Amino acid sequence: MMINYWEDLQRIRSKRPLIHHLMNYVVMNDAANVTLAVGASPIMAHAREEVEELAAKADALYINIGTLDDRWIESFLLAGKAANKNNVPVLLDPVGAGATRLRTETVLRILNEVEVSVLKGNGGEMMTLAGVVGMIKGVDSLGEANLEIAERLAREYGVTAVITGPRDYVSDGKRGAIVSNGTPMLQYITGSGCMVGSVIASFMAINKDLLIASVEGLVTFEIAAEKAEKKSSGPASLKVNLIDELYNMKSSDYELAKIEFKE
Amino acid sequence: MMINYWEDLQRIRSKRPLIHHLMNYVVMNDAANVTLAVGASPIMAHAREEVEELAAKADALYINIGTLDDRWIESFLLAGKAANKNNVPVLLDPVGAGATRLRTETVLRILNEVEVSVLKGNGGEMMTLAGVVGMIKGVDSLGEANLEIAERLAREYGVTAVITGPRDYVSDGKRGAIVSNGTPMLQYITGSGCMVGSVIASFMAINKDLLIASVEGLVTFEIAAEKAEKKSSGPASLKVNLIDELYNMKSSDYELAKIEFKE
Amino acid sequence: MMINYWEDLQRIRSKRPLIHHLMNYVVMNDAANVTLAVGASPIMAHAREEVEELAAKADALYINIGTLDDRWIESFLLAGKAANKNNVPVLLDPVGAGATRLRTETVLRILNEVEVSVLKGNGGEMMTLAGVVGMIKGVDSLGEANLEIAERLAREYGVTAVITGPRDYVSDGKRGAIVSNGTPMLQYITGSGCMVGSVIASFMAINKDLLIASVEGLVTFEIAAEKAEKKSSGPASLKVNLIDELYNMKSSDYELAKIEFKE
Numbered sequence: 001m002m003i004n005y006w007e008d009l010q011r012i013r014s015k016r017p018l019i020h021h022l023m024n025y026v027v028m029n030d031a032a033n034v035t036l037a038v039g040a041s042p043i044m045a046h047a048r049e050e051v052e053e054l055a056a057k058a059d060a061l062y063i064n065i066g067t068l069d070d071r072w073i074e075s076f077l078l079a080g081k082a083a084n085k086n087n088v089p090v091l092l093d094p095v096g097a098g099a100t101r102l103r104t105e106t107v108l109r110i111l112n113e114v115e116v117s118v119l120k121g122n123g124g125e126m127m128t129l130a131g132v133v134g135m136i137k138g139v140d141s142l143g144e145a146n147l148e149i150a151e152r153l154a155r156e157y158g159v160t161a162v163i164t165g166p167r168d169y170v171s172d173g174k175r176g177a178i179v180s181n182g183t184p185m186l187q188y189i190t191g192s193g194c195m196v197g198s199v200i201a202s203f204m205a206i207n208k209d210l211l212i213a214s215v216e217g218l219v220t221f222e223i224a225a226e227k228a229e230k231k232s233s234g235p236a237s238l239k240v241n242l243i244d245e246l247y248n249m250k251s252s253d254y255e256l257a258k259i260e261f262k263e
Numbered sequence: 264m265m266i267n268y269w270e271d272l273q274r275i276r277s278k279r280p281l282i283h284h285l286m287n288y289v290v291m292n293d294a295a296n297v298t299l300a301v302g303a304s305p306i307m308a309h310a311r312e313e314v315e316e317l318a319a320k321a322d323a324l325y326i327n328i329g330t331l332d333d334r335w336i337e338s339f340l341l342a343g344k345a346a347n348k349n350n351v352p353v354l355l356d357p358v359g360a361g362a363t364r365l366r367t368e369t370v371l372r373i374l375n376e377v378e379v380s381v382l383k384g385n386g387g388e389m390m391t392l393a394g395v396v397g398m399i400k401g402v403d404s405l406g407e408a409n410l411e412i413a414e415r416l417a418r419e420y421g422v423t424a425v426i427t428g429p430r431d432y433v434s435d436g437k438r439g440a441i442v443s444n445g446t447p448m449l450q451y452i453t454g455s456g457c458m459v460g461s462v463i464a465s466f467m468a469i470n471k472d473l474l475i476a477s478v479e480g481l482v483t484f485e486i487a488a489e490k491a492e493k494k495s496s497g498p499a500s501l502k503v504n505l506i507d508e509l510y511n512m513k514s515s516d517y518e519l520a521k522i523e524f525k526e
Numbered sequence: 527m528m529i530n531y532w533e534d535l536q537r538i539r540s541k542r543p544l545i546h547h548l549m550n551y552v553v554m555n556d557a558a559n560v561t562l563a564v565g566a567s568p569i570m571a572h573a574r575e576e577v578e579e580l581a582a583k584a585d586a587l588y589i590n591i592g593t594l595d596d597r598w599i600e601s602f603l604l605a606g607k608a609a610n611k612n613n614v615p616v617l618l619d620p621v622g623a624g625a626t627r628l629r630t631e632t633v634l635r636i637l638n639e640v641e642v643s644v645l646k647g648n649g650g651e652m653m654t655l656a657g658v659v660g661m662i663k664g665v666d667s668l669g670e671a672n673l674e675i676a677e678r679l680a681r682e683y684g685v686t687a688v689i690t691g692p693r694d695y696v697s698d699g700k701r702g703a704i705v706s707n708g709t710p711m712l713q714y715i716t717g718s719g720c721m722v723g724s725v726i727a728s729f730m731a732i733n734k735d736l737l738i739a740s741v742e743g744l745v746t747f748e749i750a751a752e753k754a755e756k757k758s759s760g761p762a763s764l765k766v767n768l769i770d771e772l773y774n775m776k777s778s779d780y781e782l783a784k785i786e787f788k789e
Contacts, residue, residue: 188773299716
C-alpha cells in the first residue's frame with residue numbers, strides 16, 4: 001500500500017483541520033495539546049446545545065467515552081449523527097468497554113445509531129466488543145489481540161478497526177496492517193491511547209483512506225514516543241518530550257516506521 | 264502611565280488573593296498552577312450551590328466559558344452577580360464567541376446581566392463581539408485585531424477590553440496600550456490565552472486600575488514565555504518552563520516589557 | 527511499628543490494584559498519572575449509572591470532593607456505600623471543607639452515610655472538621671495542625687485521620703505518626719494533596735493496616751518530591767520530576783523517610 005506520509009502530515013499543518021473532541025475529562029488537556037502539536041486545531045465541546053453545530057463544520061469528530069454520564073451520552077449521539085449528515089468522519093474510542101454495563105451498552109448504542117468511521121480501542125475493549133472476552137477489570141489494556149479480531153470487528157461494525165497495544169492491529173475488513181512502533185512506558189501515561197486517537201483523527205481529516213490514516217496516526221505518535229523516550233527519565237518527562245517531538249516531526253522520522261501490510 | 268510592576272507583583276505574593284475560577288475543563292489544571300506560580304490562590308468551583316458564596320469572598324472572579332453547558336451558564340450568572348454585589352472585579356473570557364450560537368449568546372447574556380470589569384479574548388472572539396466579523400471556525404485565534412476595535416468594545420460594553428494575539432490591544436475606552444511580548448509558540452499550547460486570564464485576574468485583585476492590571480498580567484505571562492522558550496524544545500516543555508519562570512519572576516525581568524501607551 | 531515498605535510497594539507494582547477515583551476535574555490527570563507511576567491502576571468514573579459497579583470491584587475507592595456538584599455528591603454516596611458493602615477501603619479527601627457550606631455539609635454527610643477508612647485533608651480542612659476553626663478562605667492549607675487534632679478526628683469519625691502539611695499527622699485513634707518529608711514547593715503545585723491521596727489509596731489497596739498504609743503513601747510521595755526538587759527549577763518541572771521519581775522509586779529511597787511513631 002502507498003503512504004504519502006510526509007505530504008499528509010504537511011497537509012495537516014497547512015490546512016489546520018478542526019478536530020471536534022468529545023473527550024474525557026482526564027485527557028482533555030493532553031489531547032488538545034497533542035492535536036495542536038501535530039498541526040491540527042482542536043475544539044473540546046460537549047453541550048447538547050452546540051455539539052451538532054460544531055460537529056457539522058468539523059473536519060473530523062472524535063468521540064471518546066472515557067468519563068461518560070447520561071448527559072454526555074446524549075451529546076455523543078447528537079454529535080455523531082450531525083457528523084454523519086455532513087460527511088464528517090467519526091472516530092470512536094470505547095474506553096472501558098467491558099468494564100461496566102454502561103460502557104459496553106453505550107458503545108453498542110453509538111455503533112448502532114452513528115456511522116462510525118474508525119473504532120479504536122485497546123485489546124481488552126476491542127476483544128469485549130468482538131465477543132472474545134467477557135467483563136474486564138479496569139480501563140487499562142488486557143494485552144494483545146490479533147489481526148483476525150480487528151478484521152472481525154471491521155466487518156461486524158462496518159468500521160476501520162484499530163486495536164492498540166505493543167503491536168497495533170488495523171483492519172478495514174479487507175486490508176490489514178500491523179504497526180510495531182512505540183514503547184512500553186506509554187502504558188504509564190494515562191490516556192496515551194486517547195492521545196493516539198487525536199492524531200489518527202487529524203489524519204482522518206485530510207486522508208479519506210481510513211486504513212492509511214489510522215496507520216499514519218499510529219506511527220506518528222509512536223515514533224515520537226520512541227524518540228522522546230531516549231530523552232526521558234520516566235513517564236512524566238516522556239509525555240512532555242513526546243508532545244515536543246510531535247511538534248518537531250520531520251520527514252526522515254518516517255524511516256523509523258515499522259508497518260507490515262497484509263492484503 | 265505609571266506602572267509599579269514589581270510592587271504589584273510583590274503584593275500578589277504577600278497577600279495571596281483568592282481568584283475564583285469558573286474555568287473550562289481543558290485548562291483548569293494549568294490555570295490553577297499558573298495562578299499559584301504568580302503568587303495568588305486559585306479556587307476552581309462551579310456548583311450553583313456554592314458559587315455565590317465563593318465569588319462574594321474572592322478577590323477576583325474569572326469566568327471562562329470554554330466548556331460551557333446549561334448548568335455552567337447558570338453558575339456564570341450567579342457568580343457574576345454575587346461578585347458585583349460585593350465589588351469583586353470580574354474577568355470574562357468569551358472562549359469561542361462566534362464559533363457557535365450558544366457561545367455568542369452566552370457571552371452577550373453575561374455582558375448584559377453582569378458588570379464585567381475586563382473582557383479578554385483573542386482576535387476572532389473579540390472581532391465577533393465588536394461586530395467586525397461573522398461566524399468563525401473554531402476556538403483558535405483568527406489573527407490580529409487593532410486598538411480601535413479594543414476601544415470600541417470598551418465603550419460598547421463598559422469594560423476594559425483586552426485582545427490577545429501577536430500584539431495585544433488593551434483599552435478602557437479612554438486610554439490604550441499595546442503589548443508586544445510573547446512568542447508564536449504559545450499558539451501551540453492549548454489554553455495559553457486562558458492562562459493569561461489567570462494572571463490578569465491576579466493583578467486585578469490587587470490593582471484597581473484595570474488597564475494597568477491587564478497590562479501587568481500580559482507582560483508577566485509573556486515575558487515568562489519569552490524566557491521559557493529559550494530553554495524549550497517544543498510546546499510541552501515551553502509550558503513547563505513558562506510556569507517555572509512565572510514562579511521565578513524577578514524585578515529585572517520587567518525590563519523586557521514592550522508596552523506602548525496611547526492616551 | 528513495623529513497616530515492610532519495599533515489599534508493600536512491590537506488591538502494588540505486581541498486583542496493580544484498581545483504584546477507583548471520584549476525583550476533581552483539576553487534578554484528574556495528575557492523580558491518574560501518579561497512580562500509574564506508583565504501580566497501581568486508576569479508573570476515573572463518576573456516573574451514577576456505573577459507580578456502584580466499579581466501586582464494588584475496585585481495590586480501593588478514593589472520593590475527592592474538589593469540584594463537587596449535586597450530581598457528583600449523589601455519586602460519592604452511591605460509590606461509598608457500594609465500596610462498604612464489598613469491603614473496599616474508602617479514602618475521603620474533604621477538599622475545601624470550611625470554605626463553603628456545601629463542602630462542609632457534604633463531607634459530614636459522607637462521613638455519616640459511608641464508612642470512611644481514611645480521612646485525609648490539609649490543616650484548614652481538618653481543623654474545620656474537628657471544630658477547631660470556623661469558616662476558612664479558600665482551598666489552600668491554613669498551616670499546621672497537630673497530632674492531637676488527628677487523634678480527635680480519628681475517634682470522632684471512626685477513621686484513620688491524615689492531616690497533611692509541612693509535617694503530616696496521622697492517627698487511628700490509638701496509634702499516631704508524624705511524617706516530616708516533603709518540600710515547601712509542593713504548595714505551588716495544584717492538587718499535590720490530592721495526588722498524595724492517590725498514593726495512600728494505592729497502599730490501602732494492599733495493606734489492611736490503614737495507619738501504616740497512610741504513612742507509606744505519605745513518605746513515598748514526599749521522598750519522591752524531595753528527590754525531584756533537586757532537579758527542578760520551579761513547580762512545573764517539580765511535578766514532572768516527581769512523577770518520574772515515583773516511577774523510579776527504589777528500596778534505598780526509604781532510608782530518607784522521616785517518621786516518628788507515637789504509641
